[in-house]
Amino acid sequence: MLIYFHTHYADELSLKDIADAGTMSIAQCNRCFNKMLNVTEISEVLDLIK
Numbered sequence: 018m019l020i021y022f023h024t025h026y027a028d029e030l031s032l033k034d035i036a037d038a039g040t041m042s043i044a045q046c047n048r049c050f051n052k053m054l055n056v057t058e059i060s061e062v063l064d065l066i067k
Contacts, residue, residue: 018046032059 018039022030036046050059 018049035059 018035018041021038022035025034032043032046036043039046039049041049047059050056
């Protein structure tokens with residue numbers, strides 16, 4: 018999932034794209050990013066890199 022995020026950061030990413038790359042639900046993806054990066058909503062991070 019992080020490899021996908023890293024290799025596609027220049028593309029327009031959605032939380033669904035990242036979750037699909039990690040074969041998990043959007044909710045689980047959000048929980049993983051929260052735990053790893055201490056962010057409450059990964060969508061906020063995605064908005065920052067657009």
